[in-house]
Amino acid sequence: MNNHNDSLTPQLRESLSKIRHVALDMDGTIYLGSTLFPFTKDFLARMTDNGIGYSFLTNNPSKSVADYLKKLEGLGIEAGEENMYTTSLAAIDYIKAHYPQARRLFLLGTPSMISQFEKAGFESCADDPDDVPDVLVVAFDMTLEYSRLCRASWWASQGVPYIATNPDRVCPTDQKVVLVDCGSICKCIEHATGRQPDITLGKPDPNMLKGILDRHGLRPDEIAMVGDRIYTDTAMAHNAGAFGVLVLSGETTLETAEKVAEDARTNPAPEFFPPDLIVRDIKELGELLIESRK
Numbered sequence: 171m172n173n174h175n176d177s178l179t180p181q182l183r184e185s186l187s188k189i190r191h192v193a194l195d196m197d198g199t200i201y202l203g204s205t206l207f208p209f210t211k212d213f214l215a216r217m218t219d220n221g222i223g224y225s226f227l228t229n230n231p232s233k234s235v236a237d238y239l240k241k242l243e244g245l246g247i248e249a250g251e252e253n254m255y256t257t258s259l260a261a262i263d264y265i266k267a268h269y270p271q272a273r274r275l276f277l278l279g280t281p282s283m284i285s286q287f288e289k290a291g292f293e294s295c296a297d298d299p300d301d302v303p304d305v306l307v308v309a310f311d312m313t314l315e316y317s318r319l320c321r322a323s324w325w326a327s328q329g330v331p332y333i334a335t336n337p338d339r340v341c342p343t344d345q346k347v348v349l350v351d352c353g354s355i356c357k358c359i360e361h362a363t364g365r366q367p368d369i370t371l372g373k374p375d376p377n378m379l380k381g382i383l384d385r386h387g388l389r390p391d392e393i394a395m396v397g398d399r400i401y402t403d404t405a406m407a408h409n410a411g412a413f414g415v416l417v418l419s420g421e422t423t424l425e426t427a428e429k430v431a432e433d434a435r436t437n438p439a440p441e442f443f444p445p446d447l448i449v450r451d452i453k454e455l456g457e458l459l460i461e462s463r464k
Contacts, residue, residue, distance in 0.1 A: 178461060185413055185446065186462035188391050191223040192455075193255075193382055193412075195373075195397030196238075197230060198420020199452060203344035206245040207419060209453035214247065216456050220463065224253070225382050227395075229336035229372040229402055231258040231279060231309045231352075234286040255381060257309070257335040257372035258286045264371060265292075265305055269331060272304035276330070278322045278355070279309035297321045302330075308359065308367065309335040310352040319358070327363040336372030338402060342420045373397070374405035379412055396455060398422055400430050404445035415455055416445035424448065 178186075194200055200210045217224050226242070226249060233241065235254045242249050258279075265272055276295040277284050284294050287307070295303045297318050306325045311318075326332050334356050341349035353370075360366050372378060383393060390411035397403025398420025407414030416427055431444040449455045 178458060182447065183462045185391070186394075186459055189222060189394045189413060189459060189462075190392045191225070191382065191386055191388055191394075192217060192459075193225050193227050193379060193393055193395045194452070195395075195399070195403050195420075196226055196228045198342040198398035199396060199403075199417055200226070200247075201245060202342060202420065205344055206247075207451065207453075209451060209456075211246060213452045213456045216460065220460055222459065223386060225255060226253055227255045227373070227378060227382075227397075229257050229338050230341060231256055231261070231283050231286075231335040231372075232312055233280070233282045234289070235259065237282050252385070255378060256286075257378075258283050260371045260375075260378060261307055261309075261333055261335050262287060262290045262292075264333065264369065265307075266290075269305055272331075274301075274304050276301075276303035276306045276322060276325050277309070278314070278318060279307065279311050279335075280313050283309055283311075299324070304331070306330045306332045307335065308332070308352060308356055310338070310341060311355065312349070314355070319355070323359045323362045326359050326365045332365065332367050334367035334370040336402075337370045337374070338372075338399075340421075342398065373399075373402035374409050376406055376410035378406060379410040383410075394455075394459075396452060400427065400442050400445065405442055407445070408443045414443075414445040414447070416448045417451050417455070418448065419451040 235251055238254055239249055274293045274295050295301045335352055337353045338351040339353040341351045343349050356367055394413040394415050395407035396415040398417050400422055404414035404416050427448055430442050434440040434444050
């Protein structure tokens, strides 16, 4: 593992020189909360100038793709639907593949997320014991109502197929508040019912990268997964055989990253594998990618 204090080793230079596409986590990587990092637009322009493509990946299903594109546009970033991958889309694809007869869903999520599922042809069940869903979907819900949390727990206790959109415990923010995310909501349901989700989608599930690899005809070693979390972003890179880059501009501190590296050195089966590269932010990553091509 190299961190931002190390020089570019021959091995690292070779790995970076192969990169043809960067998959970028959003919150904590290109912006924090509602604040775009000052170097983001320049980084994207430099990638384009050097023939490196990019996609935006997020474990946050609280916005529809249309709303994410609107948010990016508001921050001055132009992107199309083909640049966006969210866990809502992953959940929709999973349900269509594994529960092809499913039409009615109990969705613990924001109105924006629910609109994405309705656009895909699903119906949203009411908070009503007689409105039995085909599948329960639990997501990061910033509009969470206690009665709906209780209804979701009821359907979980009744054995309804149960999908979680993402494993994140908290959502990064630039505000003085802890944003309780999907993983923590699922823990609440588990504590109440004893039931865990049947599957938890989103990073670190490697399927989040598969769509990008297929679309651009890339090998795993030609894509860098860039994000601010070891337990989702760089864990997914490892699971997919891709190059994992940890940025220190969001949730993870250098101290935490070093603990993970130490655990990997001393533990034959570590909980998480260290990232291939640690940088302060995507600005530094851009410099290293361009340097590797000289």
